[in-house]
Amino acid sequence: MVTRLSNFFLRTLREDPADAEVTSHKLLVRAGYIRRAAPGIFTWLPLGLKVKAKIEAIIRDEMANAGAFEVHFPALLPRDPYEQSGRWTSYGDGIFRLQDRRGADYLLAPTHEEMFTLLVKDLYSSYKDLPLTIYQIQDKYRDEARPRAGLLRGREFTMKDAYSFDYTDEGQDASYQAQRDAYERIYQRLGLEYVIVAADNGLMGGARSEEFLHPTSVGEDTFVRSAGGYAANVEAFTTVVPEALPFDGLGAPVIFDSPDTPTIQTLVDHSNAHLDAPAPGIAGPATDGAGEWTAAHTLKNVVLALTHLDGTRELVIVGIPGDRDVDDKRAEVAFAPAAVEAATAEDFAANPLLVKGYIGPWSETGAILGEESATGIRYLLDPRVVDGTAWVTGANIDQKHVHTLVAGRDFAGDGFVEVANVRPGDPAPDGSGPVELARGMEIGHVFQLGRFFAETLGLKVLDENGKLVTVTMGSYGIGVTRILANLAELNNDDKGLVWPAAVAPFDVHVVAAGRDAAAFEVAAQLSADLEAAGLDVLYDDRPKVSPGVKFGDAELVGVPKIVIVGRGAADGQVELWDRRSGDREVVPVGEVVARLRG
Amino acid sequence: MVTRLSNFFLRTLREDPADAEVTSHKLLVRAGYIRRAAPGIFTWLPLGLKVKAKIEAIIRDEMANAGAFEVHFPALLPRDPYEQSGRWTSYGDGIFRLQDRRGADYLLAPTHEEMFTLLVKDLYSSYKDLPLTIYQIQDKYRDEARPRAGLLRGREFTMKDAYSFDYTDEGQDASYQAQRDAYERIYQRLGLEYVIVAADNGLMGGARSEEFLHPTSVGEDTFVRSAGGYAANVEAFTTVVPEALPFDGLGAPVIFDSPDTPTIQTLVDHSNAHLDAPAPGIAGPATDGAGEWTAAHTLKNVVLALTHLDGTRELVIVGIPGDRDVDDKRAEVAFAPAAVEAATAEDFAANPLLVKGYIGPWSETGAILGEESATGIRYLLDPRVVDGTAWVTGANIDQKHVHTLVAGRDFAGDGFVEVANVRPGDPAPDGSGPVELARGMEIGHVFQLGRFFAETLGLKVLDENGKLVTVTMGSYGIGVTRILANLAELNNDDKGLVWPAAVAPFDVHVVAAGRDAAAFEVAAQLSADLEAAGLDVLYDDRPKVSPGVKFGDAELVGVPKIVIVGRGAADGQVELWDRRSGDREVVPVGEVVARLRG
Structure with missing residues (x-):
């Protein structure tokens, strides 16, 4: 497909938005990917939506590889299931509550554990139906006290959340591992550096809990790691208990x-x-x-x-x-x-x-x-x-x-009680040496929920012996919009965004940079040839915009491969511009398709 | 891809759901496509989500063909824009309203005219930026007094809504026609019969308004049509005014x-x-x-x-x-x-x-x-x-x-005033003969909004002469979930659903119907061969389920092409079963791929 910039819905901005605190927020707004609709609530413009769709496609692909099936729950949900689990109350001010015209209580779901549990209870009844892992990619709501940092902490945001259902702990371990492996593949495909840290396993009674953190100075989470391979978030870090000392020789108080x-x-x-x-x-x-x-x-x-x-x-x-x-x-x-x-x-x-x-x-x-x-x-x-x-x-x-x-x-x-802060040099609990502290942003969480929700909501199945057993669940979440913001945080320079090819909104950005008709003719033909080769092309065909402005926009938007069709076009020469390295290379126009099809 | 029914998240039901009034609702629940979460609010199961995704893909394709760009607005929106347009009040009980933790008013958007208008105002300022048509496929909310008829009238539902922006009436006519043409192509690709009827153009001051109605006895709308080609919904029908009569010869009252x-x-x-x-x-x-x-x-x-x-x-x-x-x-x-x-x-x-x-x-x-x-x-x-x-x-x-x-x-x-009911035999206003009345379900609406929202919210651009002119808008809506329900209403028999190939959840449903291992081996190999040919295969590999139950499930689920691998498998013979016609034909297994790749 060729998208012509002359009629594409895009307007880049020169100034950072006044309310933006972090780089990803500034650049995504300036480059025309998102637009603020309310505090912590964003409108997705065509460029942003394309990147988001590519991230979602990678996640769907790896979920399918992990044997998970996609479902989709409503955002607007009745109070009752959340009342049963106790979370209607325990969420406090953190959720949006509302009533319908009959006065019935509803909420905008911040997560869907209750609904997943009830759905499986509704449809399944036997161990033969398990294991099962189902997931959704869905918009969630949290009434954050201080929505900020753009997409990194929004009030309406997109998540992939998966849940596994097993009737044995061994099954649960296998389901957990399958999702954990899928997460590693997802981050690798996205080119997103991650650290897997032990996390607190909370109140749910499950055994394993690990967070995927993207190490970044703008991260909200502190984690600890040792050179010997230990990694945990600070909540999960456990103190190495020193040996008791003899009382001998100690005076009185x-x-x-x-x-x-x-x-x-x-x-x-x-x-x-x-x-x-x-x-x-x-x-x-x-x-x-x-x-x-x-x-x-x-x-x-x-x-x-x-x-x-x-x-x-x-x-x-x-x-x-x-x-x-x-x-x-x-x-x-x-x-x-x-x-x-x-x-x-x-x-x-x-x-x-x-x-x-x-x-x-x-x-x-x-x-x-x-x-x-x-x-x-x-x-x-x-x-x-x-x-x-x-x-x-x-x-x-x-x-x-x-x-x-x-x-x-x-x-x-x-x-x-483990409430004292962790300090660099504290010994890792696994004996792997002293730890250092680092900042990270949570980009995923895999978590053995155990039987809390199944117990609370009555999800049992008949086992091989005809005995009712409570199902054990795992919870696996990735913030789609947060990952997009993380990728923007990670991939930029002082000129703008620099997308990895896997999620770039277009494969190639062709810039007609000459002032004569020849450049436009060559650029249009080249765009058509690239499209025919299966590439998604953004073609800057704006007739009265200077090359300098076009180059600036190309750098800001951040498509990784740029082709400049300028003065040399009449002689069959164009420039290939690698956005990340900044390298420019003059090549015959006839070679461009082969070079970019890669 | 081959999806094996033995671990697929699907449970078909024998009984109609108690609250279901219409066929589509009954069948979509029984066949495992959707599940009720609250009145008028549904959970999408894997089969339903696949059909929905196919409908959305067709819509996206035709929107791209019509030159429209996709955006995505939040569902949770602040009161202010709707206050400016007067709709915060005029929606009455029909919308969901809520407050955030600071007490600020929000709504769950039932439509997004205000947001589209403000977005374009935010980014565009010149006639050179126009024409523009942007759209979204998004979940909307209406607090219906009587949510019923399953997906046909829900409280959370998916719509595609497009808006065009022009600065001249001629431009608006062209944008309107492009969307109208796209809608015709969409319905044709979906195999969904439609009638385009003149509709009331409401209060917005626009000129043209047409509804796409799917003729169906369960439709909520009555429309009129003449053999000569006139069609309108009853609200838009205009009475042919008879000629005045002379007073001569009339006695006193x-x-x-x-x-x-x-x-x-x-x-x-x-x-x-x-x-x-x-x-x-x-x-x-x-x-x-x-x-x-x-x-x-x-x-x-x-x-x-x-x-x-x-x-x-x-x-x-x-x-x-x-x-x-x-x-x-x-x-x-x-x-x-x-x-x-x-x-x-x-x-x-x-x-x-x-x-x-x-x-x-x-x-x-x-x-x-x-x-x-x-x-x-x-x-x-x-x-x-x-x-x-x-x-x-x-x-x-x-x-x-x-x-x-x-x-x-x-x-x-x-x-x-035009308030009297229309009756069969009334003359069509365009002279095309007497009208008949029919029932239909609204599946789309194209509508010239005119300048109401642009005027109210201050969307103006500079024209060729440097003069500020108010933009004229068009509104184009398709109910995605409603269309899915319409397709289910239209495509079923007493055994279950019969999807058109364009939206079927799978291309082929392979049933291993024998009791010996040979049938399962042949069926597994055939499924793999069909996958290799690019087909999306549902393979019923359930080991201890009788052929009768498998056939019943296949009929209920409604994949249009079914392959039965039964007793003949050992001799290389399978049956091709056309779900719609009911025809079954014995063919050599080696010919199946060629026959189905079509």
Whole structure:
């Protein structure tokens, strides 16, 4: 097909859109691929739609290769299935809700686990029907609090979501692997670098959960990886627990005056000024024997407020080494499905035993936190706070701290919790060495849901023995519009977009750059010849537009192969221009088709 | 591609779904094409999605042939553009409205005129950019009061909607014709019979409006057509106005007692019992000189109540020949944008001059309706009530009527109105003879919108003289899901669906019908050979399913070509089964590919 730019629906823009924060958003708008319709909601212009269709075609192809069948669920769905699963409520403000003219409740679906489960329940009843993997490519809705970053985080967006159904765990593992392999092929075909990281497997009870992250500085996710091959997102990272230490040789806890030391840094400074230097090896786990008190010697006790699904509020205190902070995402996962926030002034007022800035698990008169707690508040410790570690921490008296407070001797928690941030150099849990931190954008998630939805919604089948068994499910998602944005983030330069051939809106961009009729005649004929060779051609035939403007548009639009038909056309010479490398090469017009058909 | 039924996501059903009223709905559910998710909202199963994709591909192909470019607008849209056009309000209960987390108003778009207009305004500014036709294939939402008939009237449905943009009326005519031609090609390729009927052009100020109707007894629309080629929907039909008659020889109006004659039939019976026979040719327009009073001699005066857009209520009386009724759809169009309903008891109570059952335009003391009306109520006449026609009608006195009341002499209306129903035998307005009435289903609408939206939303371009001119638009819509349902309505028998090859979910359905391994081996090899020949094959390889069940499923699913590989397989013989004709023919297996590749 030849598309002539003189009548094509395209208008490139010189200026970046005012609301665009990231490169992909700026370029996709400027180059005429998308247009904003509302915050986080976009109109697809012909160029954008063509790229999106190519991405979808690759996904469909690999889904078919993986034996998955395509279905399509409505976007507008009744409340009932989501009420049954509990998600009508637990989604909170994150979904769009509405009522029809009879007052019945509906939502715009953010995901379709319930519908997939109910569909299979509706139609299937025997183990013979399984395994089954079905998927859709469909527009989803989330009422994001801060829609931004263009297509990277929209409120209406396209996803491919697949679900597998098995009646044995072994079957589930095979279905999971088939989708995981398909995802790898999809990203490889798209030329999209990816890292597979272990992810938190959430509340659903499934076993495996992995995210495909595209490493990029604009990514919203932090992940960790070791040189030895470990990779996980920070929520899934698990701390290597040090060995317990002997209590031998440890003195008794010593309360000391520590005026105006409500923060770790002020406490460390005070300790170095007023205390004897720490004995090598006896204090906190990060002691280096350098004779200085450091944040790693201190135990920070952070008061968090959980809001449980039933609406009840619970205070919980986490004790972590003072050289670490509570990581919000890790805390969110650790306490899910409860919501987590910092304790408020009212919370402190209601618990007078908590002396803000000077909280610790122990006091001269007994346990404040942990076993035999005087406060009744749960106290959860970082896994590094093993028996025998000695800490500087609050003494539960204003302006006083305690040192040589020994875990397992002087205090104990009610359990352990993974909420401390991960730092470069922390050991990977699989023993593959220290980790580094990197930024990534989630481009896919494969996930063993297990039996949560099947149990909740009653999806059972008869097994070989005629016994009803609950089905186990997997969930496999790719953000189509997000991938498109990722490809734009990855493939551009200061002139514009540079699409990989697999998803470029056209195969070739022919530019009639001469001012005489000959150039236009040659360009038109060449375009027709390229079309006859099976290529999809964008032909810039605009009669009164300067070559400079045409070249600028070609660079902005980003078709990977450009042919310039200019002054040399009369002599049968044209230029092949590789958009990515910038190389230009004069070739006889008769050779162009063979060169580009590749 | 070969799809094996043993693992394909398909479950056929024996029973019609309880809520299905029409054949297409029953069969599409039973044969596993769609599944209900909520009233008027459906999930697409693999078979249905394949047929839908084929219809969409044909539409895309013909849109490209017509020079239209594909875009895609969001379904979730902000209120503002619809507020500007007035449709946020005028849609009434017919749309889904919602709010986001910040309380901003949104709707699920039922159509996108505003968005198309604003997009072109956003990007284009010169006559050189035009003509332009852009389209989308997109899911739309309408909150139907009574979603029913399956896909024929859903609440979430897929449409192709195109809009053309021109700056001259001549350009608009050409754009219109290009879409009209494309629609004809689309229906021809789909094998879908259509009638193009003149349609009401509504309030938008455009000139041409035509509907594509598929003639079917389950159609919701009535249309009229003449043997001479006239076709229109009833709303667009215009009455042939008879010539005025002379007043000569007509007596004065005569009031007569007509006890208990509040209906036309009682009035006619009374007149035949108590009045002299009507003089031939002098009474109502339909007199046949047979000497009997008929309903055609009477003038029926119907009180309607209009509700205008600003909320005000107005009574209006229409005078139509007594042998006709007010057609609701024609009245709706005649009075649009006001809403029309019958007058209520309160309306009569508020207007004591209106004597229910005995209303007429004239009384002994002067005009009750029309010119010099005593009631102040608008009086609109059927176009057949021309000067010189004499009528039996109400005398505005309880139990009394008047005869020989002559239009143009004794009374006149405030104007004419096309609200009387169309009857078989009525003359076509183009002189092509009497019309007949038929039922049809709207499958497409091409429509000159004119400048309404461009004016309202400020879409202007600079013309050749540098003058700003308002753009003129055309609107072109096809219901994709409705067409699929129409094809199912049209292509079935008592065994199931019978798809046309152009949209069938598979090209060939191979059935392994033997009980021995040979049949399965031959069928598998044949399926592979058919795939290699480029055909999309559904292979029923289910090992323990009887041939009878397999044949029943094949008939229900409706792939047009079926190959039965049964007992003869060992001898190299299979049966070709034409689903539509029912013909079965034994052929050597080696000839099947050549026969089916066609």
